[in-house]
Amino acid sequence: MKLVLKKEAATPIHQQIYHQLVNRIQTGVLAAGDRMPSLRLLSKELEVNYLTINKVYQRLEEEGYVEILQGKGAFVKSPHSGHTFPQIDGHQDSFTPLLTRSQYLMQRSKRQYDFSKAVVSPGLLPSHFLADQAKTILDLYPMILTTYGPVEGDEELRTEVSAYLGNQLGYRPPIDEILITSGVQQAINVVANTFLTPSDTVAVESPCYGAALDTFMNRGNAILPIQIDRDGMRTDLLEEQCRRNPPRVVYVNPTFHNPTGTSMSEKRRKELLELAETYHFLIIEDDSFNEIYFDGVLPPKPIKYFDTTGHCIFLKGFSKTMAPGIRLGALIADKELYESIFIAKASMDVGSPLLNQKVILPFMKTQRMKDHLEKLRIALQIRRDMTVEILENHLKDRITYEIPKGGLNLWIKLPEGIDILGLQKRASELSISFLPGSACYATNEPTQEIRISYSGLSDRENTEGITKLAKLITDLI
Ligand SMILES: Cc1ncc(COP(=O)(O)O)c(C=O)c1O
Secondary structure (H helix, E strand, C coil): CCCCCCCCCCCCHHHHHHHHHHHHHHCCCCCCCCECCCHHHHHHHHCCCHHHHHHHHHHHHHCCCEEEECCCEEEECCCCCCCCCCCCCCHHHHCCCCCCCCHHHHHCCCCCEECCCCCCCHHHCCHHHHHHHHHHHHHHCHHHHCCCCCCCCCHHHHHHHHHHHHHHHCCCCCHHHEEEECHHHHHHHHHHHHHCCCCCEEEEEECCCHHHHHHHHHHCCEEEEEEEECCEECHHHHHHHHHHCCCCEEEECCCCCCCCCCCCCHHHHHHHHHHHHHHCCEEEEEECCCCCECCCCCCCCCHHHHCCCCCEEEEEECCCCCCHHHCCEEEECCHHHHHHHHHHHHHHHCCCCHHHHHHHHHHHHCCHHHHHHHHHHHHHHHHHHHHHHHHHHHHCCCCECCCCCECCEEEEECCCCCCHHHHHHHHHHCCEECEEHHHHCCCCCCCCEEEEECCCCCHHHHHHHHHHHHHHHHHHC
């Protein structure tokens, strides 16, 4: 069972070992009842301190992956996944996963009060309208299932996206600069495949949307975490780093940032562009939440709005406002970059499903989208307010957070001394989950932060779950 460690990688060694062992257990390479390699053996094989391996095994035991029997060793507990690699004696050793981290490992089990995922409750999204469209399209054009769509995306949809973004971007992007992707997550991967070699550095907000970190770290990219404050990414800190060693790409989620909910100020957006021009890096602007603003206050214009030199690649998400299951997003890049991105997208999946693209078209074309967004903002603002009210009632002055002006998340700092893993365990006994802040950092520094998404449940469940969680935290304090 060969593990591969990259000693120079940003991910700490113990975390690399942990993720690879979890991966072996989840994929069935290490099956229930199997004896784990002894501490001594693994420490020798990996040339890593015995105590480091011991720490990893303790964590695996705490999280229920293994059982440590005194004097006998560690044994894999029950299977954690139905998926198994073919078990051919000796051969599994040659399938060495290159993945070093995943935010998804932190939030796999289903909980009744699931605050760990930044999703919108399906009841607030146009499920029935989209389902009716799907039926109609399938009846009228059954061949939509048996033809390839264009790699760059359906022309009608790109035309509609261009009109939709016109206001926000200050210009209608030409349709040959628009690429339809299977969600923003794929767009991040496509851009990474196009422009990043494993030795490149990517600067990110710290904290950062965890699945973007996964993408870059699993490619082997060094991560440059840049602290954020109330105005978003600290461009002064980024500039300091640029003087020494500029990153190749800066990934930002500047509007209602996941996980903190903050928005980058207009001044910082312009400064970031200036840095991109000076130090010649690309900006990936992840715009997943722009439409979800509260209190009637619009967020600042996107970075792409101010971009006159083509340094910014703009990613528009439809998962939070329309339909995550349909898996669609749009990427806007200037002509010079577009051609290479097109090739990367083609080699990834030859284009996103045509049916899905046709299904959202009528929704975007009519007044429906606008009306829906109005209602969605109101519903989510109510949830944000309810959540804040409950937290204020139970935990006033004992926790710290900024009230988000948009988006789906509340980023909470708990008092020192509260063990986040312990809290997570106690919460899961009440069928509650949240995202531990550590999922949003590239390094393994201890953090007292957690992310709660107030958007995924019904009003009633949200109130019940937040109240239970607040009481639990009160008990622990
Ligand atoms: C900041 C951010 N970017 C991208 C995504 C993924 O979005 P999509 O469903 O469009 O792939 C998410 C989902 O939570 C997100 O929060």
